[in-house]
Amino acid sequence: xxxxxxxxxxxxxxxxxxxxxxxxxxxxxxxxxxxxxxxxxxxxxxxxxxxxxxxxxxxxxxxxxxxxxxxxxxxxxxxxxxxxxxxxxxxxxxxxxxxxxxxxxxxxxxxxxxxxxxxxxxxxxxxxxxxxxxxxxxxxxxxxxxxxxxxxxxxxxxxxxxxxxxxxxxxxxxxxxxxxxxxxxxxxxxxxxxxxxxxxxxxxxxxxxxxxxxxxxxxxxxxxxxxxxxxxxxxxxxxxxxxxxxxxxxxxxxxxxxxxxxxxx
Amino acid sequence: xxxxxxxxxxxxxxxxxxxxxxxxxxxxxxxxxxxxxxxxxxxxxxxxxxxxxxxxxxxxxxxxxxxxxxxxxxxxxxxxxxxxxxxxxxxxxxxxxxxxxxxxxxxxxxxxxxxxxxxxxxxxxxxxxxxxxxxxxxxxxxxxxxxxxxxxxxxxxxxxxxxxxxxxxxxxxxxxxxxxxxxxxxxxxxxxxxxxxxxxxxxxxxxxxxxxxxxxxxxxxxxxxxxxxxxxxxxxxxxxxxxxxxxxxxxxxxxxxxxxxxxxxxxxxxxxxxxxxxxxxxxxxxxxxxxxxxxxxxxxxxxxxxxxxxxxxxxxxxxxxxxxxxxxxxxxxxxxxxxxxxxxxx
Amino acid sequence: xxxxxxxxxxxxxxxxxxxxxxxxxxxxxxxxxxxxxxxxxxxxxxxxxxxxxxxxxxxxxxxxxxxxxxxxxxxxxxxxxxxxxxxxxxxxxxxxxxxxxxxxxxxxxxxxxxxxxxxxxxxxxxxxxxxxxxxxxxxxxxxxxxxxxxxxxxxxxxxxxxxxxxxxxxxxxxxxxxxxxxxxxxxxxxxxxxxxxxxxxxxxxxxxxxxxxxxxxxxxxxxxxxxxxxxxxxxxxxxxxxxxxxxxxxxxxxxxxx
Numbered sequence: 001x002x003x004x005x006x007x008x009x010x011x012x013x014x015x016x017x018x019x020x021x022x023x024x025x026x027x028x029x030x031x032x033x034x035x036x037x038x039x040x041x042x043x044x045x046x047x048x049x050x051x052x053x054x055x056x057x058x059x060x061x062x063x064x065x066x067x068x069x070x071x072x073x074x075x076x077x078x079x080x081x082x083x084x085x086x087x088x089x090x091x092x093x094x095x096x097x098x099x100x101x102x103x104x105x106x107x108x109x110x111x112x113x114x115x116x117x118x119x120x121x122x123x124x125x126x127x128x129x130x131x132x133x134x135x136x137x138x139x140x141x142x143x144x145x146x147x148x149x150x151x152x153x154x155x156x157x158x159x160x161x162x163x164x165x166x167x168x169x170x171x172x173x174x175x176x177x178x179x180x181x182x183x184x185x186x187x188x189x190x191x192x193x194x195x196x197x198x199x200x201x202x203x204x205x206x207x208x209x210x211x212x213x214x215x216x217x218x219x220x221x222x223x224x225x226x227x228x229x230x231x232x233x234x235x236x237x238x239x240x241x242x243x244x245x246x247x248x249x250x251x252x253x254x255x256x257x258x259x260x261x262x263x264x265x
Numbered sequence: 266x267x268x269x270x271x272x273x274x275x276x277x278x279x280x281x282x283x284x285x286x287x288x289x290x291x292x293x294x295x296x297x298x299x300x301x302x303x304x305x306x307x308x309x310x311x312x313x314x315x316x317x318x319x320x321x322x323x324x325x326x327x328x329x330x331x332x333x334x335x336x337x338x339x340x341x342x343x344x345x346x347x348x349x350x351x352x353x354x355x356x357x358x359x360x361x362x363x364x365x366x367x368x369x370x371x372x373x374x375x376x377x378x379x380x381x382x383x384x385x386x387x388x389x390x391x392x393x394x395x396x397x398x399x400x401x402x403x404x405x406x407x408x409x410x411x412x413x414x415x416x417x418x419x420x421x422x423x424x425x426x427x428x429x430x431x432x433x434x435x436x437x438x439x440x441x442x443x444x445x446x447x448x449x450x451x452x453x454x455x456x457x458x459x460x461x462x463x464x465x466x467x468x469x470x471x472x473x474x475x476x477x478x479x480x481x482x483x484x485x486x487x488x489x490x491x492x493x494x495x496x497x498x499x500x501x502x503x504x505x506x507x508x509x510x511x512x513x514x515x516x517x518x519x520x521x522x523x524x525x526x527x528x529x530x531x532x533x534x535x536x537x538x539x540x541x542x543x544x545x546x547x548x549x550x551x552x553x554x555x556x557x558x559x560x561x562x563x564x565x566x567x568x569x570x571x572x573x574x575x576x577x578x579x580x581x582x583x584x585x586x587x588x589x590x591x592x593x594x595x596x597x598x599x600x601x602x603x604x605x606x607x608x609x610x611x
Numbered sequence: 612x613x614x615x616x617x618x619x620x621x622x623x624x625x626x627x628x629x630x631x632x633x634x635x636x637x638x639x640x641x642x643x644x645x646x647x648x649x650x651x652x653x654x655x656x657x658x659x660x661x662x663x664x665x666x667x668x669x670x671x672x673x674x675x676x677x678x679x680x681x682x683x684x685x686x687x688x689x690x691x692x693x694x695x696x697x698x699x700x701x702x703x704x705x706x707x708x709x710x711x712x713x714x715x716x717x718x719x720x721x722x723x724x725x726x727x728x729x730x731x732x733x734x735x736x737x738x739x740x741x742x743x744x745x746x747x748x749x750x751x752x753x754x755x756x757x758x759x760x761x762x763x764x765x766x767x768x769x770x771x772x773x774x775x776x777x778x779x780x781x782x783x784x785x786x787x788x789x790x791x792x793x794x795x796x797x798x799x800x801x802x803x804x805x806x807x808x809x810x811x812x813x814x815x816x817x818x819x820x821x822x823x824x825x826x827x828x829x830x831x832x833x834x835x836x837x838x839x840x841x842x843x844x845x846x847x848x849x850x851x852x853x854x855x856x857x858x859x860x861x862x863x864x865x866x867x868x869x
Contacts, residue, residue: 048741291809
C-alpha cells in the first residue's frame, strides 16, 4: 500500500496556545485507520487537518506528495471530489433539504448528471445508510441520529476514495450502525481508505487496520491494530480500556483479532 | 413554500427591470430636457472676478437656461481678469446677437444667482464661435447696458420691484450730477473765456479791452515820452533867445496862436486822461469782484454735486444692500472740476 | 506598557492585512463568479429578494416622507427669498447625492448586514462552512460572493427606487398641501439633475454595498467556536460597517467636489 496522505510536523494554535503539537502520520491507500483519544485531545481537529479542511499553522499535509494547501484549484477540486467527510455534529446545511444537502456535492462535482440519475443516486445512498424519512425534510426537522446518517450519506454520495468520519456512530441506533458498518466494509473491500475518529469497538474490531492514539494534542501511539492493542503504554491502555469495556466489545470479531492469550484488559 | 420564495426569480426580475427602465427613462428624459444631443456654440467672456461663477453654472435668458459655463481661468494680465468659457445651446443661438451682454447677478442673501444673458436690441447674426460676449464688468458691456442697447427684463420679486423703482431715481440723479458737472465746466470755461455764451463773450471782450488798454496805455506812454522829449527840447529852445521857439513864442508866432486858446486843448487832454483813468479803475473793480465771487459760485456748484453724489451712493447702497444685493459697488472717485473755495488759503 | 502597545499594534496590523487579504479574495472570486455561471446564482437571486425586494417598503416610506418634507418646506420657504428654483437643487443634493445612498445603506445594514453576519456566524458555528470546504465548494465563492453581489445590486436598485419615491412619489403626496404643477416640477427636476449627480449616487451605492456585505460576511466567517460570539460579531459588523460607510461617503463626496 502506497502512502497517499502524509502529515508532517503539524502544529495548530488556538490564539498562542498549541492544540496540535508537532504531529506526524502517514495514511496508506485502502487502509482503515481509527483515531482514538479522550475528549478534547484534538482528534477531530487532526482529522480536519488531514482532510484539508483546516489549515495547520506549521507543518505540511501532502496528498500523493503534493501539499494540499498549495494545490492549484483544479487539483484541489479533484482531491475534494475523491474524498468525503462526515462531521461529528452532522454539519448539514440548514437552509437545504436532505435531498439538496446530498445533491449539492453531486451538482458541483458531476454537473453532467441528469436529474433522474441524481435522484437515483441520492435515493440509493440514503437507503443504504438507513435513512427512512422524507428527503424533502430540512435538517432542523430531523433527530440528531438522522442528521448523522444524512451527513454520512453526504460524505458517501460522490463515491469517494477516502472517507473521513468524525465519530460517525454517536446518537445512532445499533441497527443503523450495523447497516453503516456493512456498507463501510463493502467500501473497504472496494479499496476505499477510511480514516475515522471513533470510540466504536465495532468499527475498530471489524474495519480498522491501524490505530492512532492521541492525547493532549500529540500522537502517543500509532500502528497496526494488533500492535496497539498490545501496548504497554499505560495511557494508551486506559484509552483502549474505555472503548473495549463496553459490552459490545466482546463479540466474536474482536476475540478473533486479539486471540485469547493476548487479551488483557 | 411561500409565494415569495416560489416566485423569487420573477419577483427579483421585476424588481431589477423596473429600476433599470426607470433609470434609462430618466437618463433619456434628462438628455431631451438638457439638449444633450443638440449642437453647442462656444463663446468666451471676461469678468473681474470668478467669485460667484462656477463651472456648470447656467446661462439664463429671461429665466430660461440657454447655456452653461464650461470653464474658468485666471488671465495673466495686469488687471488679473478672469475668462470664462461657456456654450449656448442650438435652440437659443439666434438670441445671441453682436453686442449682447453677460451679467453675473448675485441674488438676495447671497443664494443662487446666475449669469444673465442680455441680447442686443439690434438684430444681427450670431457672432462666430469663440468670440467674446462682453460682460457688464467690461467697459463695452457697461456702456451697452447704460445705453440701453441690450434687452434687459424687469425684475420680478418684491425687492427687485422696489429696486426697479429706485433705478429711475438713480438715473435721474446721475443725469443731474452729469448736468451739474457740465454746468460747472461751462462756468469754469466761461470764466476762462473758452465759450461763446454771453458771459463768455463779456469775458472775451473784457479781456480784449484790457489787452487793448495795455496797448493804448503803452502808446500813450510812448507818445507822452515823445512829448516830454519834445518839451525838453522845447525848453532848450526856449532858453535860446534866437531859437525857433522864441520865434514861435513870439506873441505873433504860430504856436502861440494855437496855445492861446484859453487852455481849451489842455483841458481836453486832461478830460481824456481822467476818463481813461476812471475806466481803468472800474475795470479793476469788476475784475477783482469777479475774482472774489468765482470761488463761491464754484464752491456752491461743487457742494451740490457732492451732495448729489452722496445721495446717489445712498440710493445705490440701498439698491445694493449687502442683505439684498451685492454691496456698494466700488466707484472710481471723480476728480473735482474746480477747487472748492475752502481749499483756498484765506 | 510599551510592550503591550507594540503587541496591540502588531495585532491590528496583522488583522488589517488579514481583512485586506479577505477583501481581495472576495474581489477575485466575484470576478470569477461574474465570468462564469455558478451554482451560487440561486443564492444571489434569493439575496436580491431578501435584501432588495423585502426592503422596498421601508425604503419607499422613508423616501416619500423625506422628499415630501423637503418639497413642503422648500415650496413655502424658498420663494420668500425669490429662490423657488433652489428646491430642485436641494432635492437632488439631499435625495440623489447624499441621503439616498446613505439611508438605503443604513436600511441594508440594519436588515441584511445583521442577517448576513448572524447567518454566516451560525453556519460557521455549526461547521456548515467546513462542510462546504469538505465537498470542494469554496465558501467565499458560494456563500460570500452571491451575498456581496446580492447586497450591492440590491443597494443599487434600492437607491434608484429611493430616488423615484423621494423625487416623484413625494410630489404627489405634497399635492395635498401645495399647488406646484407636475410637468413644471418634473421638467425643472430634469433640468437640475446632472449625470454626475446620478453617477455619484450610483457609485456610492456600489461602494456602500461592497462595504456592508464584505464586512458582514467577514465577521460572520470570523467566528471562533462559540454560539455566544454570534451577537458580538453582529455588533462588530454593524459598527464597522457604519464607520467605514461614513468614511467612504466623505471620501466620495470630496472626490466629487474636487
